[in-house]
Amino acid sequence: MLQHIEEACSLGAHAAVIVPPTWIIHVRRPQTSLKSSKKKKRTSFKRKSSKKGAEEAKWKPFIVRPIPSQLMKPLLVFVNPKSGGNQGAKIIQSFMWYLNPRQVFDLSQGGPREGLEMYRRVHNLRILACGGDGTVGWILSMLDQLQLNPQPAVAVLPLGTGNDLARTLNWGGGYTDEPVSKILSHVEDGNIVQLDRWNLIVQPNPEATLSELPLDVFNNYFSLGFDAHVTLEFHESREANPEKFNSRFRNKMFYAGTAFSDFLMGSSKDLAKHIKVVCDGTDLTSKVQELKLQCLVFLNIPRYCAGTMPWGNPSEHHDFEPQRHDDGCIEVIGFTMTSLATLQVGGHGERLNQCREVTLTTYKSIPMQVDGEPCRLAPSIIRISLRNQANMVQKTKRRTSIPLLNDQQPVPERLRIRVSRISMHDYEALHYDKEKLKEACESLSIPLGLIVIPGDSDLETCRTHIERLQEVRVPQGIYGAKLKTLSSQKLSPKWCFLDFAQFGCSEHRGLDCDLHSSQEHLNYVTEISQDELFILDPELIITETVGTSPGMPDLVDRSGEFPASNGTHRVFLQLKELHKLGADLAVQDSSGCTLLHHAVDAGSKEIVKYIIDNTSTDILDVADKESGETVLHKAASLCQRTICHYLVEAGASLMKTDLQGDTPKHRAEKAKDPELAAYLENRQHYQMIQREDQETAV
Structure with missing residues (x-):
């Protein structure tokens, strides 16, 4: 449109995180003079090519010349295309569409160094790591090497399998097609928190030869014993036959089978007899042997093994403080086979210590793993100490960029929310106009009930409470109450939330376009409302007389x-x-x-x-x-x-x-x-x- 050519571009809704094209300076390749080119002709082919190769390595086609602004939070996006069943490859184009393509990097094309070096002088820089916890660790280690000051804060889009660090920072356990626009808003609004990072210094046991751990620093955990043995078996089998491990279900079955066979063989049964553990000068070896522990975990964050919480509820024991990822302390937890099995159903391990330094001595070759990377380490002396603290972006409990919700009000500890439902007939009559639809919902919707929930509940939790509204406890004598569903017209399995804050074009139906049921664990109820929720029930039948309606419609x-x-x-x-x-x-x-x-x-x-x-x-x-x-x-x-x-x-x-x-x-x-x-x-x-x-x- 010719009339718009001279207009300045505002960069749209995500202007705060977009790198303006005026910052990117294209650098022309330096041209050699005639005299120097003649000299080059006398040189040998070998010397000429090697010199040219060195110049090519130093020359960069682009440089970044930032114009600092307090309102801007320029974002670098690093995508691991191999993470999460190749989900990374699908979203990299979406990020390039929303952002300046020069701020989106494919980690399979040389890693994160080039992007970080290019933007090292950009003020208030933020990073979005799209991948698993290993991808996040890779970027944090590169930030250590480059010594950027101040260090950029790192957000996480979880594409891996465990994603324990992403869960800790409220980014969820996996990516489920959440709109890129919403991800960018969360990164922009997120709070900056600290994450402890720990050194692993390995020295040879005087009676054995030195071997190496796969990593010398960890962000999540370091463990040895049963869990590391199962992971090591899986990795060794996958490397030998990669074609047999192309299914997530098969992988889980392999893990289960390996764990069961290891349990029968008892390969980690005598772990306590072959190690010595000293935490801040306190020798825990006798306690490890007394409890006959088969696995030790040195945990930095609350989550472990795809979302479990092995430290448990700290209120159960007054000897320990609540677990934090920024307190400079590491939690030492022991497991038997029984306590490991109960992790997935809310159990926890044996709390041994909270300390700042650990000295671990092993007297035989023992399986170990560092942030999910396994190895079998020869007898060694391992020292764990605090390395530094990284800046991380923690997803906020509520969306702060939408003025509809009166952002100045704090989220209460508990919310009392009225729930009403609307039929597809009423919805389709006014779905083209958000304001009219909202008015119609207030007048035409059918009250369903009231739920009382914690203020930081997500929509998945709300769904559970809403579906309980249709249950009634029928007294059953001395044996308590029994849940029974009322005979009235029930909610259909296809019901979804109506989100007026993100309501879009006419083809949008409820949250199918935005917060689909598979994404409800990623969105907090306060992003929609703090007092009233409307839900769309496509199978709701409106009946105005009792004669044509069974039960209590x-x-x-x-x-x-x-x-x-x-x-x-x-x-x-x-x-x-x-x-x-x-x-x-x-x-x-x-x-x-x-x-x-x-x-x-x-x-x-x-x-x-x-x-x-x-x-x-x-x-x-x-x-x-x-x-x-x-x-x-x-x-x-x-x-x-x-x-x-x-x-x-x-x-x-x-x-x-x-x-x-x-x-x-x-x-x-x-x-x-x-x-x-x-x-x-x-x-x-x-x-x-x-x-x-x-x-x-x-």
Whole structure:
């Protein structure tokens, strides 16, 4: 478009991380003079080619000339195309599309040195390592060699298999097609934290010859014994027959088989007899032998072995501090075969020590591994000490770049979130307009319930709580309660969250375009809402009369009355006008009935909702002087399911009794609406569980 040629490019939404093209300077190849070229003709071919090769090695086609800015966080992206089943090869083009191609590097083409040297003078530089934990370690070691000051902070896009460091820094256990745009936002918004890095200095045992570890520094862990033996067997078998290890499932089966055979053979059974462990001057050898440990792990980060937490809950033992990756201490953990087996189901190892230095002496050849790289080390003396601290980018608990969520407010420890669902019919009518759809969701959605969750919960956790809303505990005598699903219309397995913060073009359906169910563990609930969630249920059937709906569909009143009939709607409009003029919505008549009692009696959902939203919650449990019934008693007697739901979620008491001793649930039973009674009983149990959770948290 000719009219736009002279306009300056703003670089778009990710301008803060994009390297402007004006920073990249193309350097022409130096031209030799005629005199020097004549001299070259007299030289031998061998000398000429070697000199030219040296010049080619020094000459770089591009240099970076940065213009520092406090608002910029220029990003370097290093992609390992072989990681994660070749996922790296698929995303490298996406990063080149969003960013300046000169800031995206393929690690298979010479490693990270060239990119780091080119950008070493760039202020406030950040790095995104796309690969496994080994890729991250490679980049951190190169940063050590180049001694960049200040050292750039490193974020992680997990493409490997274990990804324990990525989990520790909140980047998740694997990449699941999350949009590149969102990844860039997280890298930009992430907090900079410190990561301890540890030296491994190997000296020969005087009685043996020296052998080497595969790495002399580790970021995650160093271990010896059973786990290292299994990893070593796998690596040796894969190197001998690589064609047999092209499937992740086969690899896991091989691991399981190797672990079982090693268990039967007991190859690591006598580990404690052949080592000596000294931590900060304290000899732990006798304890290792007493516990008959078959594996020792020196752990720097909380995660190990694809997400397990071997240090466990530090509150269980007062002798140790909570584990941190930036405290200059390393955790020493021992395992027997039994404790290793329980890791995957939440178990932990034997906590031995938290220390700053370790001296490990081995008296026989023992399998070891350093950040997943195995070897069999001859008898040696290994010293572990703190090397330095690396700057890392930790993914924040919430998206800070979207103004929709009022970012100035801190995330509370616990969230009370209303959940409502919308049908595909209503969604498709307004999916072309985000604002209209949001308004429609507020008026047309069907209330599902209330969930109480920790403030840093991800959407996967929310999904679990939402699906529990349809379960009711049915008393089973002295044997406790039994979970039973209500006979009402259940959520379909295909339901998904509606994300208005990232809502896009018309073909987008819910979060299929953005936060698909496979990506829910990567996104926090606060990225969507802190008070109300809308979910799209493609199989939800809207029924307005009870005769055509089995069970308890969508909390429709048994009367089948439409919520905004002409009469009640006029009253509703008049009520709003009077309230604007200063009318008191909490007024009571001579019998003690509130305006809310009369709204329930009239069956007007609009008026009930308006009063609830605009008055104190104290009005909910006001009792009629004649019968002692609250508004919830009255709504239950009239089988007004939606109104009951409004009142319950607003905080109305489910345990309050009238003058006859009936609770709202008893009123629903007397009205012969067993499903409404089951719903009220379900909410009663759910509120009790929530109260117990809150008391436990306190």
